[in-house]
Amino acid sequence: MNVRVVSTKIIKPVHDHNSPQPIARSITSITLSAFDRVSEDMHIAAIYAFRPPAPSNSAVATGLARVLSHYPEWAGWLGHDENNNPAILLNDKGVKLTEASVDSTFDEAVPLDLSPVHLSLQPSKHGIEELLQVQLTRFACGALVVGYTMHHRVADGHAASQFLVAWGRACRGLEVHRHSSLDRCSLFSPRNPPHVDFEHRGVEFASEEFARCLDYSFKGKIITYKAHFTKEFLKKLKSQATSGAPPRRSYTTVESLVAHLWRAVTIARGLDKNDTTNVRISVNGRTRLRRNVPDDYFGNLILWAYPRTTVKELVSRPLHYVAELIHRAVADVDERYFKSFVDFASSGAVEAEGLVPAPEPKGRDMCRNLDVDSWIRFPLYELDFGGGSPFYFMPSYVPVEGLVNFLPSLVGDGRIEVHVSLFDHNVAAFQQLCYSLDADTRNYGYNHNWDQVDKVKEMARL
CATH class of the missing domain: 3.30.559.10 (Chloramphenicol acetyltransferase-like domain)
Incomplete structure (x- = not known):
């Protein structure tokens, strides 16, 4: 399968009247919780395919910019907070968006079984600082493949799915409601006194x-x-x-x-x-x-x-x-x-x-x-x-x-x-x-x- 890259650009959050702008801008970093720190230090990836008529690349990118205002973590970088703890820096560096095309139809080019061929439909996971990357690949038949990579220390599968559904809502012009706080560590404070009742060495x-x-x-x-x-x-x-x-x-x-x-x-x-x-x-x-x-x-x-x-x-x-x-x-x-x-x-x-x-x-x-x-x-x-x-x-x-x-x-x-x-x-x-x-x-x-x-x-x- 010959995937031709058409363009690459950075998508940054766009705030509107429904965005949690004051909250996001008052916080410069999100300290990683203990659960974030033991998750894999790597990107996870997947691809979705949509039959025509699929929305335009512009509509998908606009929805991404909208939803990033509610999930500013994805537009940041990994680093350290003011106390030198591992953190997500809310610096609005943005998400890398790649547009690509394939001259053949989806059914002709994409195998049904998982194989290395699928890697060409997602952004590379190596040597990058972006926490989220997106690749939009258009096929000759009009099908659209949306491939993404997400850094695992930002979100687990449950949370990542929550974000993806919200992204779709933003593309359709619907309201996006995020109820969870940007603060992670306050939910997981150690007990006083602490009780380490199990062995965690050799496990986590x-x-x-x-x-x-x-x-x-x-x-x-x-x-x-x-x-x-x-x-x-x-x-x-x-x-x-x-x-x-x-x-x-x-x-x-x-x-x-x-x-x-x-x-x-x-x-x-x-x-x-x-x-x-x-x-x-x-x-x-x-x-x-x-x-x-x-x-x-x-x-x-x-x-x-x-x-x-x-x-x-x-x-x-x-x-x-x-x-x-x-x-x-x-x-x-x-x-x-x-x-x-x-x-x-x-x-x-x-x-x-x-x-x-x-x-x-x-x-x-x-x-x-x-x-x-x-x-x-x-x-x-x-x-x-x-x-x-x-x-x-x-x-x-x-x-x-x-x-x-x-x-x-x-x-x-x-x-x-x-x-x-x-x-x-x-x-x-x-x-x-x-x-x-x-x-x-x-x-x-x-x-x-x-x-x-x-x-x-x-x-x-x-």
């Missing part, structure tokens, strides 16, 4: 020496496989997971599907039965700190659960065993855990011990583990710039083996689309496992002896 924080010594080696080409799970399949999977569960326990669809995919990926990888494996699952603090934090809080408010077990336990026990591991690990990241994290992050131990946010092997091999991101509850398809909802959404291509991304169905029929990144030599075995409900009891030895599992592991190595 690690030593700089440990971070430098991490070494993940590639084992082959990484393929992102897109799996589609129907509402009927998910209902049966959830029923299977709940069968044999503790009394009055009913696992969610996501818990059941994560359990199923964790086992399928593990067998496809051909891991040794004595290996330990875990799943990294994001937990939204808005549901944990509901009494103190509004649902529309803008910033990062995510910690992580890490259910773990041995490979042998994972693939030889019933599905409800795995679902229970996931359920308990997520439930344990509760209000007490979030408050303990705030107390630890504010205690001075991080600075005194030279701790840094625990690194994730982005762009490398997750080894025996999985990193699951669920975007199912995000209003992905409510973005409307004036020409209707998108017909296509795709997260950025990130070559991380072991990355799993959950997306809701575009048509809203209860289906779930899952992008699973694996080494190419493991994809065939994974395909045989991921759509099979019978695999749990017959084909793959989940409830039988280990010799049967070894046969599948051998197939995964072929």
Whole structure:
């Protein structure tokens, strides 16, 4: 696909009578909260596609300028406040907007499955100071692709979705209401006296020496496989997971599907039965700190659960065993855990011990583990710039083996689309496992002896 850049410009906030101008201009910086500081120091990216007649580039840019007056964070830079704390500087440096074109039609040029081709439809994430970038790409058929990169320390997925919907409203000339304050840290003050009830070293924080010594080696080409799970399949999977569960326990669809995919990926990888494996699952603090934090809080408010077990336990026990591991690990990241994290992050131990946010092997091999991101509850398809909802959404291509991304169905029929990144030599075995409900009891030895599992592991190595 040949993407031709037409122009590049900077979009700055434009204040009108509905803008929170006095508030924004009285604040020169927003100090990052402890949750912001442990989020990934990187840009996240995605693309939306809209069928013609799509709004003009000028209309999209005008709406962006309007919405930036309500979300001035995106027009700033990362830096330090007057107390030398990490902060977002509200300097109105602006957002980089690139206009581009493609001579072919969208259907001819854009692959259905996630691939490196998609990178040309979004701005580069490297060597930039802008916290938000936008690329508007017009196709010969009239389709418009809106690609963006957003710095993760400004907002998590929940907050970023809130901004995108507001941007669409601004483009349509509708009012934009932001209820959340620009002040982040006042909501997360440490308790007096503090109570660090949980271990946060090695979880959210690690030593700089440990971070430098991490070494993940590639084992082959990484393929992102897109799996589609129907509402009927998910209902049966959830029923299977709940069968044999503790009394009055009913696992969610996501818990059941994560359990199923964790086992399928593990067998496809051909891991040794004595290996330990875990799943990294994001937990939204808005549901944990509901009494103190509004649902529309803008910033990062995510910690992580890490259910773990041995490979042998994972693939030889019933599905409800795995679902229970996931359920308990997520439930344990509760209000007490979030408050303990705030107390630890504010205690001075991080600075005194030279701790840094625990690194994730982005762009490398997750080894025996999985990193699951669920975007199912995000209003992905409510973005409307004036020409209707998108017909296509795709997260950025990130070559991380072991990355799993959950997306809701575009048509809203209860289906779930899952992008699973694996080494190419493991994809065939994974395909045989991921759509099979019978695999749990017959084909793959989940409830039988280990010799049967070894046969599948051998197939995964072929």
